[in-house]
Ligand SMILES: Cc1cc2nc3c(=O)[nH]c(=O)nc-3n(C[C@H](O)[C@H](O)[C@H](O)COP(=O)(O)OP(=O)(O)OC[C@H]3O[C@@H](n4cnc5c(N)ncnc54)[C@H](O)[C@@H]3O)c2cc1C
Ligand code: SF4
Ligand code: FES
């Protein structure tokens with residue numbers, strides 16, 4: 022067993038893990054935070070997306086032990102108490118989900134996406150200056166699959182928040 | 188997953204000392220996936236993902252990039268976007284933002300094939316289980332090789348980045364467990380399958396990729412184009428990395444690497460030879476593409492890739508020689 026200590030949503034947590042434990046399983050099973058979802062467990066669907074040290078990653082392909090010392094934000098950490106984040110509110114008002122299984126991953130991904138735009142990080146459809154539009158959102162969100170097909174409303178929700186201060 | 192020991196290396200030297208009998212862990216996006224399926228079964232993982240993560244340094248010898256730099260950081264670096272746009276495009280056309288944030292330069296080079304029979308432990312695969320056969324030969328081989336394959340394996344290397352690195356004549360710097368270092372041209376890092384398809388590349392056991400060096404003055408016209416089944420988040424059916432200069436109306440420094448067609452990034456040397464120092468025109472492009480694909484062999488489902496590759500080479504050459512865009516000197 023290996024000791025790990027992480028900052029999860031602003032709180033320091035410690036645990037002993039088997040080296041095989043994924044960050045996703047650590048969050049869900051050991052730390053009792055089932056918000057991050059396991060869809061495929063192979064890096065293909067994005068349901069397990071969390072934000073680590075400011076960038077989004079697939080927690081299912083990450084070994085918990087390799088994240089010792091890192092700062093993790095999960096969907097449980099996006100709201101401020103009872104007050105939803107602007108993106109969470111936009112997902113509600115735009116009907117951006119149906120069953121909701123992919124939603125925690127979509128929200129973490131979209132939250133990180135807005136920061137990537139602010140930092141001026143390009144995508145493959147970027148031509149010159151980085152700006153946010155529908156094409157950019159679709160490209161940048163392609164790692165988050167939605168079996169219910171809520172894509173159009175997800176894009177609208179993100180676009181609606183893009184201009185606002187986060 | 189099989190149990191294993193884990194150590195986080197504090198330096199490259201520490202990694203190779205610890206690594207000889209284990210495997211290096213980069214972002215883990217390929218290795219952990221394969222370990223879950225027990226296709227990879229290391230006893231020990233030496234975590235190198237925290238080494239050389241920020242290192243992107245410009246010097247007289249070119250741009251030095253640490254093996255631990257993430258695929259997204261490399262793609263978004265201002266110097267890479269400016270001077271090696273084909274590399275930036277190749278990186279950004281691979282996988283997803285989440286995966287690119289984790290994936291490292293070293294790990295991307297050494298990612299393993301996506302051949303579905305390699306992944307399916309109930310099927311015959313010489314790469315996974317030497318001597319067991321190759322179910323792709325008579326199977327669904329739409330994604331498989333048309334160049335340089337053997338009767339033992341027709342898998343392709345799946346990386347977009349490695350194709351760009353081969354076209355740019357990048358150099359891979361390594362450190363061996365005995366402390367010695369070597370420089371390997373990126374185009375020679377991977378090998379053809381021959382009768383030992385379980386060996387993907389020329390690195391020795393325990394040899395660590397520490398850096399990649401991109402030449403200081405790459406050709407001024409560059410393009411990476413990926414043909415795939417969806418417009419995002421799909422491996423290449425065929426891709427091309429093309430770099431060239433136009434000097435007094437003639438093609439110069441022509442460099443072509445193809446992805447999705449072979450067990451390694453395929454440098455199209457025959458085509459390059461025909462194009463170099465010639466005046467660009469449609470007939471020349473067609474001749475060059477034909478020469479390169481003269482020895483291409485389809486395996487049924489992937490026969491279309493021969494024509495597709497030919498057209499991709501011609502279109503890329505046409506677009507790049509007509510383009511108004513050149514990188515700043
Ligand atoms: C769903 C999905 C879609 C994808 N789509 C694409 C795509 O379209 N295009 C594409 O190019 N790729 C794609 N990928 C693959 C992805 O790019 C690779 O998984 C990634 O680049 C591997 O990097 P890593 O750092 O995570 O490597 P790891 O998984 O950590 O390691 C891979 C291999 O490299 C070795 N290694 C790692 N670092 C070093 C080092 N410094 N020295 C020596 N050996 C080392 C490891 O031991 C291992 O054998 C996709 C992956 C997934 C899961
Ligand atoms: S093509 Fe290569 S990787 Fe695929 S089944 Fe055959 S031997 Fe295995
Ligand atoms: S559960 Fe991690 S990508 Fe699907």
Ligand code: FES
Nearest residue numbers: 119121167168169
């Ligand atoms: S809302 Fe059901 S999978 Fe996306």
